[in-house]
Amino acid sequence: MSLPVDATTALETFQKAAGWEQRARLLMQWGERLPALSDVDKVEANRVHGCESQVWLVGQLQDGHWQFSAASDARMIRGLVALLLARVNGLSAAELRQVDLPDWFNQLGLSRQLSPSRSNGLNAVLQRMHELSLQ
Template sequence: MATQAFEEIVEDFEFLEDWEDRYRHVIDQGKAMAPLDEALKVPATKVHGCASQVWLHPIVEGGVFRFDGDSDALIVRGLISVLRALYNGVPVAQIGQVDARAELGRLGLNEHLSAQRSNGVRSMIERIRDVAAEHA
């Protein structure tokens, strides 16, 4: 169960054979993402368990989940962008059904991220799932 935006990233990755190109593509995705308003970079939006600074600002409107986010690390901004493609627009009641590990595995991210980055991604996913569960 993936959004159209995430499927587009999967298609892009199919054309990028070498991991370096995929890594650059993830970074470019992050660069293209609008920065999070500084007023939203507060302790309540900070994600703990990440090696870099990460903020996620979830929004639930009309039963639909979305979030904005930011990080001080380019690759992490890119990972936030990938997670936004995976989760934004999904009904809040279905967030828990998204198998993020399997979906990210389709991109090969599971094998190519450092342990610290993988922990950070897990922390971001947990935050997304927790917020969605509160609103479901």
């Protein structure tokens, strides 16, 4: 399965990073680039449960391809979610179900920094994407 353009960009950027500090900085930058969600979207119905931080997720299908938007109150999570969106935006529902979250963050060199709670939170976000794609 080929990667979306943003995912390829993320992969190239993170693989060039020299060490964790540079990756952490890149992570924050990706989070800052996440387009803001409107307050209308920051409602309980869009909140992802299973995350320690607050994460809101909305998705819409455009020509058979999913486009997700998300927001979080935590900087690190915002960065991780931005990288997850880079990996999944533009995929069909079938492709979305094939995304291997641990493998993606491993390729980015970020898997060691994923605490179990962060990992669970990201899995909850991906799970919510799957649920939205089935509606």
